[in-house]
Amino acid sequence: MTDTRKTVLSMQDVTLAFGPKVIQKNISLEVKKGSIFAVMGGSGCGKSTLLKSMIGLLRPTAGEYQVDGENYWSGTEAERTELNHRFGVLFQSGALWSSMTLGENVALPLQMFTDLKPDVIRRLVELKLGFVGLLPAIDMSPSEISGGMRKRAGLARAIALDPDILFFDEPSAGLDPITSARLDDLILNLRDGLGATVVIVSHELSSLFHIADDGIFLDAKSKIPIAHGSPRDLRDHCDEPQVHAFMHRERNEEGRN
Structure with missing residues (x-):
């Protein structure tokens, strides 16, 4: 077919x-x-x-x-x-910044590539982390969560800009x-x-x-x-x-x- x-x-x-x-x-x-x-x-x-x-x-x-x-x-x-x-990319390790919280990691692409106001970025970050089931961990650092959670956090960051192609x-x-x-x-x-x-x-x-x-x-x-x-x-x-x-x-x- x-x-x-x-x-x-x-x-x-x-x-x-x-x-x-x-x-x-x-x-x-x-x-x-x-x-x-x-x-x-x-x-x-x-x-x-x-x-x-x-x-x-x-x-x-x-x-x-x-x-x-x-x-x-x-x-x-x-x-x-x-x-x-x-493009949205999830690297093998998750590649999160260890010095940032999960929320800050997800916010980074929005801060770098959009002119959105901080309160709008915060709502979008909450939306992306909620989608992967990590909203309660928004203020935690990568070292405080499991490997599976780090992968999901990396996924939330990968979809931060609403890409239509994911790698x-x-x-x-x-x-x-x-x-x-x-x-x-x-x-x-x-x-x-x-x-x-x-x-x-x-x-x-x-x-x-x-x-x-x-x-x-x-x-x-x-x-x-x-x-x-x-x-x-x-x-x-x-x-x-x-x-x-x-x-x-x-x-x-x-x-x-």
Whole structure:
């Protein structure tokens, strides 16, 4: 069945490299509006590097990256900054400022990129923290809360400017299964409630199968993408040995126990 949704992000024959060291090449992908697109693969395949390129932190050495049909790298720095305001990013660690309260962390993008008055910013901060279930912790510091709460606080900051494209780097890393499942549900609520498009880097199978509806699989050895599709489709129908091993590894590990 053809997906008729609008393409929000696309790459065509992109190569990512650090000097002479090629991380991935021949990357072509399309992220549809309202989808949850997974970047998958084993350790060292370049998942986080691809995410960094998609948020503008790493310029491809070849190929083209488009946001809503606009070539991201052909414009001026001011034009790229304007496109970046459409992005919300949750880094793997949460990346909260330890010297600030949760409320101050969430307020920071609003203070930097809007002319809103302090009382309006405060109400918006309360709204964002309330959305992720952290309003009672608004005046707490990151050191006073759990890892799962820090991830949710980072998520509240990522949506502070109401972005329509969200990027998550291993959001479930280090979380227990129950907290991870709650975070997955929160991501689904963001997609459904705010109409956001989500790009997620993850190796957590339960999370990938639960929330992602499309994706790309990167291979560390060949340094090219070797599969496209939803995690469930790749699990059930892909015969690539690396993909099969990745998608069935929990079953394989259970068999060895």
